[in-house]
Amino acid sequence: MTVPQHRLLKTEIPGPRSRDLQARKLAAVSSGVGTTLPVYVTRAGGGILEDVDGNRLIDFGSGIAVVSVGNAAPRVVSAVQEQVADFTHTCFMVTPYEEYVAVAEQLNELTPGTHEKRSALFNSGAEAVENAVKIARHATGRQAVVAFDHAYHGRTNLTMALTAKNMPYKHRFGPFATEIYRVPMAYPFRWPTGPERCAEEAFDTFVSQVHTQVGESNVAAVIVEPIQGEGGFIVPAPGFLRSVASWCAEHGIVFIADEIQSGFCRTGDWFACEHEGVVPDLITTAKGIAGGLPLAAVTGRAELMDAVHGGGLGGTYGGNPVACAAALGAIETMRAERLEQRARRIEAVMRPRLDALAAKHDVIGDVRGRGAMLAVELVEPGTLTPNPTAMAAVAAACHQQGLVTLTAGTYGNVLRFLPPLVIGEDLLSEGLDILEGAFASAL
Ligand code: PLZ
Secondary structure (H helix, E strand, O other), X not given: OOOOOOOEOOOOOOOHHHHHHHHHHHHHOOOOOOOXXXXXXXXXXXXXXXXXXXXXXXXXXXXXXXXXXXOOOHHHHHHHHHHHHHOOOOOXXXXXXXXXXHHHHHHHHHOOOOOOEEEEEEOOHHHHHHHHHHXXXXXHOOOEEEEEOOOOOOOOHHHHHHOOOOOOOOOOOOOOOOOEEEEOOOOHHHOOOOHHHHHHHHHHHHHHHHHHHHOHHHEEEEEEOOOEOOOOOEOOOOOHHHHHHHHHHHOOOEEEEEOOOOOOOOOOOOOHHHHXXXXXXXXXXXXXXXXXXXOEEEXXXXXXXXXXXXXXXXXXXXXXXXXXXXXXXXXXXXXXXXXXXXXXXXXXXXXXXXHHHHHHOOXXXXXXXXXXXXXXXXXXXXXXXXXXHHHHHHHHHHHHOOEEOEEEOOOOOEEEEOOOOOOXXXXXXXXXXXXXXXXXXXX
């Protein structure tokens, strides 16, 4: 690994060069594009981001669950370098190439279920979600799509409509796509009657709302994140997803698992729905798939994927050869290094430390997640009232100490942790030390 795997603070965070670049950014880039931590990166690898001031930060974000195989992972770099020297683009819809087919084969093999599958490749997560909805509508001849509270599916028009949260994703960006219906999520921590009855009651509510407000026979698809990402790493109450999936099967409704954030070894399995024993009809992937290059996919039952007329799906860059080469390198890395097991090990190290932190600080209302997708939800002590102020203070204290942490949550009160799966255990525990220090100093 070329970047030394040690934290190093040479200046305050952000340092003077980053501040200069941030001034240029403000003058050149739309202020609609925000930044969590305006530290300008020059190199990154393993669990470290190195900035223009020579600081080295510990990465607990992986660029939002993207560089699970590590930044500039060796197999990704060499696959990309070879491909970029051979050819950079032909457009798969014009003159195809093997790399696209090879990625589709890998996806068909790795995603849950032994049924016959097909895949189609796209550029971004939002685009994959849009296409999954197109496929479900086309195959069923129905229009309605059911999504959940706290859902995040993207920023394009259709995916904004599927996304639950107004600020910052939807505010004044309407009108939104029609035929989207929202139902409650089985969110154990906030379920009114408590977590024990959450799965059953949430499922009853789901069935009754879809029946009374939409009508089963009008529903093309139900889309759900098996662990909700931007919404706050909400793990649906056990059994809920399975009930929803089998109810969809009974009614000829396409069950779409959006595994864009939770997929590719992140949660300790290749895909998060495996933990629940759920086999989706369609699955959307992106982020972790290609080690940082833009690539996304829809994978699913052959009869659904092949229902669409020839030419009905596509896009100029979808399945770009360089991105496909990167994906093949990333998938090979995940297989060779057993990264799903690394994710489990990360949980084994992190969860006890987060539980201990929660025992000490009563602003932590909930510790949750799975594998290397973990979070704490902050509240006013002893209540369910969200505490975004405490979250902002702790996140800022982490950043000052050179730990990149991300936030999330419908109420802006969740600190989430998504370390690269290849992070060294010394960096992992140093990051947790910083987090503990941040809770002690910021609150
Ligand atoms: N579905 C489950 O997590 C992307 C969004 C960051 P794109 N999440 C990070 C931001 O603020 O824009 C995401 C996701 C799930 C879909 C998407 C969308 O993926 O590649 O960002 O379009």
